[in-house]
Amino acid sequence: MSERMRACPREGEVLAAVAAGTQGTDLGRHLSDCPECREVFAVSAWLQGVARETDVGALPRAERVWWRAQVERRLATRHELAERAARPIRWFERGAAAAVALIASAILWEQGVPTASAALARLSDPTTLGALTAALMTLAGLAAREAVRKS
Amino acid sequence: MPPLAPNEAEFRDIYERTAPRIAAYLRRVTGAADWSEDLLQDTYVRYLNADRPPMDERQSLSYLYRIATNLVYDRWRSMRRETEWEQVARVEETPPEPVGLRRDVEQALARLSPRERALVWLAYVEGYPHKDIARVLEVKDRSVRVLLFRARRKLAKILEESGLTPEVQE
Numbered sequence: 001m002s003e004r005m006r007a008c009p010r011e012g013e014v015l016a017a018v019a020a021g022t023q024g025t026d027l028g029r030h031l032s033d034c035p036e037c038r039e040v041f042a043v044s045a046w047l048q049g050v051a052r053e054t055d056v057g058a059l060p061r062a063e064r065v066w067w068r069a070q071v072e073r074r075l076a077t078r079h080e081l082a083e084r085a086a087r088p089i090r091w092f093e094r095g096a097a098a099a100v101a102l103i104a105s106a107i108l109w110e111q112g113v114p115t116a117s118a119a120l121a122r123l124s125d126p127t128t129l130g131a132l133t134a135a136l137m138t139l140a141g142l143a144a145r146e147a148v149r150k151s
Numbered sequence: 152m153p154p155l156a157p158n159e160a161e162f163r164d165i166y167e168r169t170a171p172r173i174a175a176y177l178r179r180v181t182g183a184a185d186w187s188e189d190l191l192q193d194t195y196v197r198y199l200n201a202d203r204p205p206m207d208e209r210q211s212l213s214y215l216y217r218i219a220t221n222l223v224y225d226r227w228r229s230m231r232r233e234t235e236w237e238q239v240a241r242v243e244e245t246p247p248e249p250v251g252l253r254r255d256v257e258q259a260l261a262r263l264s265p266r267e268r269a270l271v272w273l274a275y276v277e278g279y280p281h282k283d284i285a286r287v288l289e290v291k292d293r294s295v296r297v298l299l300f301r302a303r304r305k306l307a308k309i310l311e312e313s314g315l316t317p318e319v320q321e
Contacts, residue, residue: 005300021169039307042316050256051276056174062166066159069199
């Protein structure tokens with residue numbers, strides 16, 4: 001916006017006059033000379049008229065809002081307790097997945113895998129294949145569970 | 152989670168004194184009667200369940216405006232994602248009001264952004280100082296001056312174009 005920002009020290013006085021619904025001769029004269037205050041007057045007088053005329057309809061009863069707040073609070077507390085109770089199980093599951101991955105790596109290491117083609121050849125070994133499948137399935141299961149929990 | 156504060160009777164008292172003002176603010180900032188009712192309830196539910204220090208009525212009102220504004224922004228963002236905000240704000244059903252005023256008000260306010268509506272409302276209806284507006288809208292104190300100036304200028308221009316400028320008595 002290219003317009004220069006200006007402010008008049010009498011803006012507060014203008015707002016007070018609009019709120020009170022009265023405007024002295026002196027302020028009236030100032031309003032006709034000061035474009036900033038005229039703008040403040042126009043906007044605030046219009047908005048206060050809008051506020052007075054705004055029909056908000058029937059408001060919800062305070063008891064109903066209070067009751068809803070209590071229900072939501074109880075639900076949030078219950079959710080938090082369930083989360084806390086499930087935490088050790090989740091840690092155990094993560095530990096188990098790490099152990100499986102470690103064992104699978106150890107088996108591969110122990111059998112010695114010098115190249116990628118040799119690694120593929122080793123997959124035909126039932127022990128290696130079994131360990132890898134178990135590790136992958138455990139990890140996939142945990143990832144799926146975590147995704148469901150988060151959703 | 153902290154206990155509900157205040158108690159039910161105190162809440163009823165605060166609610167009855169503040170709800171009409173928060174409702175009018177929501178009504179005009181959202182431009183939609185059906186949303187503003189939902190948002191009003193959500194505002195007070197959040198207020199009751201929030202982890203906050205004890206507050207006097209003025210602080211509570213300012214805090215309620217802040218919650219209400221954040222809820223409006225959240226709703227606005229989700230509507231913007233669906234690119235329906237403008238259409239809904241224009242065509243929604245409104246509760247009965249004087250016909251001339253209703254149309255003018257809706258049209259004039261619809262040309263301001265929700266943040267501009269919130270700014271001018273807090274400054275010129277609630278008479279909030281810049282510091283309080285900054286807290287409610289979560290912007291810097293210094294930014295309020297500039298943002299408010301722009302919003303006011305824009306609204307003044309809209310009022311002038313629509314022939315809605317109030318008379319100045321000399």
